[in-house]
Amino acid sequence: MNSQQEFKAHGEGYLFDHLGMTFSFDPSGVATGLLALEKHHFSWEGRIHAGTLFALADSCAGFGCLKSLPDGATGFATLEAKTNFVATTDGGTLKAVATAKHLGKSTQMWDVEIISEKDQKTLAWFRCTQSILWPKPAT
Numbered sequence: 076m077n078s079q080q081e082f083k084a085h086g087e088g089y090l091f092d093h094l095g096m097t098f099s100f101d102p103s104g105v106a107t108g109l110l111a112l113e114k115h116h117f118s119w120e121g122r123i124h125a126g127t128l129f130a131l132a133d134s135c136a137g138f139g140c141l142k143s144l145p146d147g148a149t150g151f152a153t154l155e156a157k158t159n160f161v162a163t164t165d166g167g168t169l170k171a172v173a174t175a176k177h178l179g180k181s182t183q184m185w186d187v188e189i190i191s192e193k194d195q196k197t198l199a200w201f202r203c204t205q206s207i208l209w210p211k212p213a214t
Contacts, residue, residue, distance in 0.1 A: 091134040098138040106139030108171035122163045129158050132201035135171035136185035140205045149208045156203040167193025
């Protein structure tokens with residue numbers, strides 16, 4: 076998948092599509108995700124739902140991993156994920172910035188910072204490890 080249009084078409088109907096996330100990837104290897112917040116992204120107390128932040132971070136790291144797969148790899152699966160929630164917001168747009176910390180043949184590690192564009196503050200830090208999937212050998 077080399078374009079945002081191909082990724083959007085491939086991901087249509089999945090979680091990130093339903094939540095309204097969009098992604099981009101620049102040549103330096105940084106993946107960026109955007110999410111315009113709506114009522115369904117919040118808890119009943121009016122604070123952004125932790126699941127919204129986790130889903131954005133995990134999806135952004137996944138998009139970066141997908142764009143960074145080694146030649147011949149067929150996909151990836153999350154091995155571990157950790158989120159530190161440090162602030163909240165009451166609206167606006169969220170920006171997730173995913174940076175690869177390790178791009179190996181069998182694993183990748185990604186760090187993601189989620190920022191409130193409205194408040195210009197960090198809401199969460201996320202780190203995950205991805206297992207790189209390879210075709211099964213013929214038997």
